[in-house]
Amino acid sequence: MNEARRSAARPSVTACPDGPLIVRGAIDVCDETGAVIDRTRQTVALCRCGASAIKPWCDGTHKLTGFTTHTPDPTAVDPPR
8 A cells, every 4th residue: 555545544633722632533432431432434523522412423512611721820920900
């Protein structure tokens, strides 16, 4: 198999900033008991915010809740109000 086809066949997980995990390729997604959840697509988005109505899949609710993956700088000082 050539390198381009091998790369395309390799499963991957990409963390979207302030959004879901994008899962591409042949990989099992399991529930909390270890049972495989049926997938109808090769590429799926997994919820990271915890607010999706269709967990484990992302439904875009993270946009409404203001979910962020940004970690605040613990040394930063809040500006005076």
